[in-house]
Amino acid sequence: MARVIDETKIERIKEATLHMVVQKGYGGASISEIASLAGVAEGYLYRHYKGKADLVHDLLYSNLNELINQLEQLLDNHHTVLEIFEQLTRTLFGIANVQPERIKFLYVLMHDYNFKIEESQRERILNLCTRVKVEGIKSGEIAADIDEEEIYLIGVAYPIQFINLHLKNFFNQSELGEGEIKKVLKIGKELIKK
Amino acid sequence: MARVIDETKIERIKEATLHMVVQKGYGGASISEIASLAGVAEGYLYRHYKGKADLVHDLLYSNLNELINQLEQLLDNHHTVLEIFEQLTRTLFGIANVQPERIKFLYVLMHDYNFKIEESQRERILNLCTRVKVEGIKSGEIAADIDEEEIYLIGVAYPIQFINLHLKNFFNQSELGEGEIKKVLKIGKELIKK
Amino acid sequence: MARVIDETKIERIKEATLHMVVQKGYGGASISEIASLAGVAEGYLYRHYKGKADLVHDLLYSNLNELINQLEQLLDNHHTVLEIFEQLTRTLFGIANVQPERIKFLYVLMHDYNFKIEESQRERILNLCTRVKVEGIKSGEIAADIDEEEIYLIGVAYPIQFINLHLKNFFNQSELGEGEIKKVLKIGKELIKK
């Protein structure tokens, strides 16, 4: 009877939000700009999100979720730490090359002191790191004194940092090819004993 | 005499700004709160800064400057890459323990896609990395294929990332003692060949 | 058949509107809440009313109409002023005990400077007062200098005021029993000479 919800609109809102948050940060991204960029009425947003915070939170949550899901699958299918690090890095580089703003978005919000990651997601990340640690120690790939934090820093934070440095052209090297993957993996490999 | 009072005011404004930006982010920090925290009239601020952006920019610039100066001195006095990495890490941890907000401030703004570091500062950082690279290769401490970027990432970005992960209690480990320094240096050491 | 369903819908809309206006005031009552409370589509409302104002206006009109009709019947069946006052008060108390929201609704809107009572209804009320006055003077129950206004104030406005003061617990007395009816009537009786 009534119009059907136009899913492309919601998709456009998400894209526009991602874009604006990356361009101007959470505070600088305005609802009116997001709406106009998405080609949607300002008020329309509020039919799907409680407000700006909800919108951005939701977007962070789902992006992170997708990433975590990929990581979990990755852990299910690969068993050596080296393999895992490599696949993880390739995954992140893959996103960066196809949807650089998605990586920027995660990067910007993960470094914002006002945006806490959902507790459940923090726990899932922690669990992933524990799995890597346990399997790595069992197989003898990594030393016994390596902890989750280092795995996270080297496996996730470092590649993201690396990618964004490139996207920002900080060292005037904007490519993100096989050579860059190698560079990132080099650090990961160092972590692995012997 | 009048000058002295002024300098105190400017100093208080800088402290207040640092504090508010860290607590509430750039967008959330309001001029009126900053002024009242600094015990200064709102209008006074505009006699010294063109506006809020200018104020924060200036603060980022001077904080970064101080840090870069310290790094330059460090390079003048220490010659092995290992030493440099260690002193650098100790410097950053020292700041984190005494003025955690300064580290948070740098962390937050360096990751913001709005706040580009001054070109001159970027160059100075680049030069510092080049010096480390050159001396490291000359002394045989690091491999020939290491580049500035990696030195920056491992020597600066990684420790800052590490510190902030702790300040955020992401892995429920908030201490920043000798043990944590060791952990950070371990990665640095891995970079150094054989 | 379809008609029957319609009537229920309209009825439900009226109930929902009454409820929401009483709970949140005219401005605070939203069409979407009213529609959802009535189990009706928002758009449906606009097939029967020009808008929110029209809806509420109509509701005020019909409620007032019902009350005026009751008063007219009352006047047809009772002849002494005293009797009329008593029956009138009992009628109002009756409504207040069974449908307190109806009394609140009338109370709220009759005192709102935006909602003018329809001219035709004002005239009917005036006529009712005139009838009471004329019959009262004829029978000698009330003084010749009593006018319509006083009859309205004492017979209608005063009881409604009294009831709402109780519904608001202004004097911490929320009951509306025989004792309260007596109290109200006492004032009415005073109006009646000798």
Added chain:
Amino acid sequence: MARVIDETKIERIKEATLHMVVQKGYGGASISEIASLAGVAEGYLYRHYKGKADLVHDLLYSNLNELINQLEQLLDNHHTVLEIFEQLTRTLFGIANVQPERIKFLYVLMHDYNFKIEESQRERILNLCTRVKVEGIKSGEIAADIDEEEIYLIGVAYPIQFINLHLKNFFNQSELGEGEIKKVLKIGKELIKK
């Protein structure tokens, strides 16, 4: 040094608020209309009031306060219930003739189910009624079974109701002269026992 607060602006805001609330009710009165009527910037309001509710609340509070103060003085200076009622009525009529909107304002908000009078003020009103009751019973002017509520209704609510009926031209009698005072007092007198 800086500009001095322009008290006339605050005064104009108060007047404009009173006016708009009377004309359109609390919900219908908009900040932007109030500000423009007062000839003041919209944001200026928020330097003195937390928001719209605070502004209107404050205005209701102070208006009511002034009235209650007058009533308290009145009670201090006049001792028979009759005198008190008369002076009270004259006071209210006086306001109505000079500042009709003040009376309308009180009338509108006292009948709004969303605006509760401050508890302290409710208590002061209650105390005033108690004083009248006690003194009236002591002097034998009023019956022992009269309670505070009736005193309030007859002494305050009834005159206000009466005045507003006139201001609304409900019975096409807009004058508020000596004759109308007499009419109101007649009801009051009835309350007083032989």
Added chain:
DNA sequence: GATGAATGAGGCTTCATTCAT
């Protein structure tokens, strides 16, 4: 020089109303 009163553009949000289905 310094103050803080005042401004007003622009932010977020609500909601009566329209209209494609």
Added chain:
DNA sequence: AATGAATGAAGCCTCATTCAT
């Protein structure tokens, strides 16, 4: 006939900035 998705004007409010004093 009925729905409810979509709109956008308008509401409340914040706050960087200006400027009279």
